[in-house]
Amino acid sequence: MNLIFIGPPGAGKGTQATAIINKFNIPQISTGDVIRAAIKDQTPLGKKFQEYTNKGELVPDKLVNSLVEDRLGKKDCANGFLLDGFPRTVNQAEALDEMLKNRGHQLDHVLLLEVPDSLLIERITGRRSDPETGQVYHLKYNPPPENIKTRLIQRKDDTEEVLKERLREYHNKTAPLIPYYEKAQLLRRIEGVGSIDDIQKRVFETLR
Numbered sequence: 726m727n728l729i730f731i732g733p734p735g736a737g738k739g740t741q742a743t744a745i746i747n748k749f750n751i752p753q754i755s756t757g758d759v760i761r762a763a764i765k766d767q768t769p770l771g772k773k774f775q776e777y778t779n780k781g782e783l784v785p786d787k788l789v790n791s792l793v794e795d796r797l798g799k800k801d802c803a804n805g806f807l808l809d810g811f812p813r814t815v816n817q818a819e820a821l822d823e824m825l826k827n828r829g830h831q832l833d834h835v836l837l838l839e840v841p842d843s844l845l846i847e848r849i850t851g852r853r854s855d856p857e858t859g860q861v862y863h864l865k866y867n868p869p870p871e872n873i874k875t876r877l878i879q880r881k882d883d884t885e886e887v888l889k890e891r892l893r894e895y896h897n898k899t900a901p902l903i904p905y906y907e908k909a910q911l912l913r914r915i916e917g918v919g920s921i922d923d924i925q926k927r928v929f930e931t932l933r
């Protein structure tokens with residue numbers, strides 16, 4: 726199963742991705758996670774990424790495309806993959822089409838998680854993650870266990886101010902992927918308002 730997850734920042738892509746990869750036994754390829762790991766390690770590329778992510782801007786296509794191309798070549802993608810947060814521009818989508826064509830693969834579904842902008846501020850500002858396990862929580866909607874609360878961290882780009890720019894980038898550069906994948910008859914719209922469990926049910930119904 727070769728899947729793409731798209732949707733605005735904080736829509737719940739990462740949250741739903743966990744259940745999907747466990748069910749289909751495929752790896753989750755999150756460009757956001759790869760970028761954050763490079764920033765954490767302060768690699769030369771990571772330092773470059775930071776200039777963009779701190780402002781809520783997308784990293785240049787060329788850099789992200791080569792990260793994904795390398796990752797898709799790994800053995801664990803033989804059975805399929807879930808791309809989370811890639812592609813984010815039409816240029817990236819075209820590059821992905823080329824990568825898959827070269828490998829003789831094709832996409833099965835592009836899942837679009839639809840959440841209105843007005844709900845995203847609360848989801849983003851309440852998000853916390855556990856640096857030890859990578860588990861993502863929400864202070865109100867998916868509260869962490871009491872005993873780990875003090876070690877949780879908040880992403881630098883999870884502020885109201887940076888979210889405004891991330892949303893601008895989403896509407897200007899990522900939303901054009903909707904007609905792109907509609908035309909290819911791959912787009913599956915999923916209502917992203919409701920509880921995490923309700924949305925999970927909708928995702929699995931879509932994939933059935």
Ligand code: AP5
Nearest residue numbers: 734735736737738739740756757784810848852862863866
């Ligand atoms: P990235 O990490 O991909 O960020 P994003 O797309 O903005 O998505 P998020 O990770 O913020 O949200 P999510 O949809 O996964 O939500 P989550 O499940 O955590 O990218 C970060 C940056 O990296 C970009 O800004 C860019 O600079 C760069 N980048 C990455 N990929 C790139 C690319 N391809 N090209 C160029 N640049 C790139 O949920 C959010 C919160 O809500 C959590 O706390 C969760 O518990 C909670 N929640 C989830 N579902 C629900 C629900 N149903 N109800 C209530 N709360 C919920």
